[in-house]
Amino acid sequence: MKRIMLTLILLVGIGGYTTYAQSELSLQECLKYALTNNQQLARIRMEEDMGRFKTSEVRAKALPQVNASGQYTNNIKKQVLAVPGELIQEPGKTVLLEAGTTHNVTASGTLTQTIYDQSVFTGLKAAKAGEEYYSMQSVQSEETVIYNVTQLYYSTLVSREKMIVLDANIEKISKLVNTTGSQVESGLARKIDLDRMRVNLTNYKTQRTQAQNQYLVQLNQLKQQMGMSMAASIDLPHTSFKEIESKAVGALDFGGVNLDNRIEYRLLKKQEELQEFQKKAYKAEYYPSLALSGNYSYNGISNKFDMFKGSGSTASWYSMAAVSLTLKIPIFDGFARRSRVSQASVTLKELNKQKEETALALNTQFENAKLQVQNNLTTIQAQKENVDLANEVYNSTQNNYNLGLANLTDLLDAETSLTEAQNNYNEALLQYKLAELDIIKSNGNLKSLLN
Template structure:
């Protein structure tokens, strides 16, 4: 009995044992940038909608191709004459006399029919067959374009959160330095070495930096919310980013000698697919001059009787097969206008491809110039950071020795803080501009 009870308890608790695992599947244990991008590509609503659109496209294609298969239908009807039809016959006993009016048929009819039709040639189903591959490809390319946009948006949002976190860290370190400077200035004031303006200046600077920190902390909450939105991450779930600033510095490198390959851009690939579809549309309209051809076969069972109770007591079946040819000879020039319109749409697509090439070239040139400028700024700020640290440490020691005034220390500390913030700003900016270059080249990894 104990074994049976344990088994029943396990079966009852089994769903609850699995539930925490289901919750964990919606969170990230290690929120590195690649993991955040992978998560976004699985959970972002735009990507999920694109995948659903792919499924819709697939079912639509199968729906169109189903017209190639034989179509089998059953119909049935019942008919009751309230007034019998009249047919006029010649009088066989008196051929030269007046014709006779006779009621014909019976009052009740029922005709079940089994119909089989088979398309032999029809331009609609032929178009569906020839364009199915490109229609599927077009749906996949839309998903790819959305993935690229999502990857770029997540990357920039990720770096923006890191920038704000580093800014807060810089401000925390600044508060620690200013707090220490405030105490030093106060002790020197008590010792009669300086007047009270030194520690009051330190207090003013400390309050300003605390206010900056509070603003950055509020911004961090908003930027985390934006990153979660780009990822499709649950707003109520905790997300802690995992990163290495040193590794981020390595990531800024980019080969600036790469040449543009238009075929690498998803937008160009989409226009190429659209061009093939438009070429198929031209052929589709040209096929309008070709007749449609189909085969058919019908099997009818006719029931007829004047008495409804005896209607189905006897049947009169008939069947036939045949071929139907439909060939519209004149439609007022409509088919010629449709062909012309299809050719103009194809020509317009070619113009769009030329325009896209020009836009890609311009976009790449601007992105590359911005990246090079931001990269130079980053290296300058990195060098300034080392210099600002050295200047501040030197002036802080000289102030304690009574060589420099506290104003010099405040200026050096302000310059150090500004240089630290500028360094992280330039790091984020160069990483963001690198994403723009890779997107312009069509090499952004997702």
Template sequence: MKTISKLFLLVLLSAFNVSASQAQNTPQAFSLKQAVDYALQNQERLKIAQNETKIANAKIGEIRAIGLPQVNIGAEVGNNFIPQSTFLPAEIFGGPAGEFLPVEFTPKFTGSAAISASQLLFNGSYLIGLKAASTYSQLSAKQLVQTEIQTTEQVTKAYYTVLVSHARRELLDANLSRLDTLLKQTKEMHKNGFVEKLDVDRLTVTYNNLKIEQQKTDRLIELSETLLKFQMGMNQQEAITLTDKLDNVEVDMNKVNTKDFNYANRIEYAILETQRDLATLDIRNIKAGYYPSLALNARYGGNMANNLFSAVTKPDNWLSFGYVGIGLQIPVFDGLSKSYQTQQAKLRLENANHGLNLTKQSIDLQLNSSSTNLTNALQQLESQKQNMALAEDIARVAKIKFQEGVGSNLEVVNAETDLRTAQTNYYAALFDALIAKVDLDVATGTLVQK
């Protein structure tokens, strides 16, 4: 019975492992939107950016805590095993004038306990610091959005790379199937003496080259899927499949409007605006250092001193004390330190404004460049589409002429070679157009709507 139970358990575990392995190897299907959403949840760069945002929010709480009551409790009990002596004139004790005698006033055991509290009433730097912390939190949030946009751009481009590679693979399969049929027909014609062996060899070379190109495309698909999974933050061991089709991807200039463009749509510009605000607050914070600061302080506690350690535990041996007061600090002269700090802060603000102007110029250039690139890519795509259609028709006619005995085998081989070149050029143009569209969406700040 024990042996049967062990065998049953082994079979059960094996079945579970097979089931788990099959579940792990089942490809996960993603549309482009689902791939982007997955990346926004799993990409490590985004997790880091999200943590930076949380750190910024915690920083606000840290600065706000400075203005809340500060309470401390302290206690100490000590043994003065070598008491400190004080020198007194010897004549007090009947000794000669001009001499001093060491006298011990310190008891063997001393103790103290106190609770202290302080409340900031006014501090100009604190108030500016609160506002700066809030602005810093906004900066961190914008940097998170920037990371999301960059992730979306990278995932989108990688997704299109896989789509184009798969589409090219399907076309290669169709070409290979057509050429395989033609090769078989040519071999039969050679057996019957209608064509020469040279005709068979030419088609065989073309067929073998197409097989090699198919294998290269398979490796390219594998590599592009690896890149996509990396950009998504997905485990490389997991299988993936794409649900979007190239036919459903819109690539045109009709929906592009750069005339009503707002620089604030670009997250890079918005981040620089926030950095400029922080530079302005830095100047205000330095100037606020010239203002007086006011704080409320309070202390309550007790002291004891005795030559017996047991006296520490007796409340009657403790002497209480208490204090409440308002502290005022007025800066008078700091050696011109704040003056130099202000000069530096003003230069940083000036640099921030220069950075905004430079970014505007860069955005204008990017808008013009990406718009021109997309226009050129669309024209090239249309041209290559027409070329591919013509090459397909030429290859079809050449095949028919060869089969009917009015065309040469060389004409068929050349037509097939031209067709593959036209197809390669078409998909290269399609990929360029897709990437140009993504670049234009990034330039206009419309890739990710927030």
């Protein structure tokens, strides 16, 4: 894998970014930087943390639930009870008696433990599967970052190669303009030829500016994908693609598609598993549930606010305790449970069809990527030969022009053809690398680019 020179100068005070000074960063180092600093990936990893917390939340339902409470009540106006007078030896009358005491203090505690609840047990399994789903989402985001950074990396390198081609042509035609200018002053060349050269030079400079703008835009996109500050300065030197040329004459091993290596397919399978748990959870609502609970309270009552004066208090204290076993049996809910189970079954069928659709799409992508690689290798070989031929034609035409055996039009046409051949060759190299990247993605081996 090629190495590139990137001089990264980060502003003082910018946090969260690794600072490099006069360092060379390979593609692998760019990818590792991106996996550490990409903001979207960091957000997805927070979702993974959220999955673990949700598992803990569901697990809590199977553990004992303990609560404590305290209460003070001041009965400013007590309740009055109407009782027959016979109870207090006043027959024939209705007597009004105050109920309770003025001050009441209660401290209590309760404990509840689920003994059997099928929905809780199913929820625990679903929560664990959900945690794995969030983890797989992080893996998918990592692969997306690797793919995007690699794609931009090679695109930026090829844009730089186009600039180098234009720089070389500008240098050549500038020398030709200077030489022809001297010849025009000596009467050995026509001014119209000089003007045509200047027009071509201006066109090349305009193309150079456009290519530079494209290059800088791609650099910014690369920095964005890496999670790098826009204040960082990145410089990519000339890079060779010789190893690609060697592949054009060799045999290729594309491997095969293993759907279980593709995170997209694995996510669908995990969604299917989660939906199965959801269906089981709805079915669990048909089952009875059993829970054990106990409570204890300590109470104090008095008509004076002297509850905590020890032995001198007029308060009376007493305690209460109870243990209960609660059985809940669902009988009829208007077929709501049955409807939820049916909905879950339909969702499972949809996911199965989505799996089939995804499998077909992934296999299609792999076959198309193989065709692209093969076509691009053929194109590279043809364009390489075309560059050599265009270079030979240009050199021959230039010699003939210097000897007066070829006109300016022939020279300018040969130069334009050489430029187009060089740019087409560089574009073929880029398209090969992008197709090769798609092959690696189709095989589920994007993380191999980190090695």
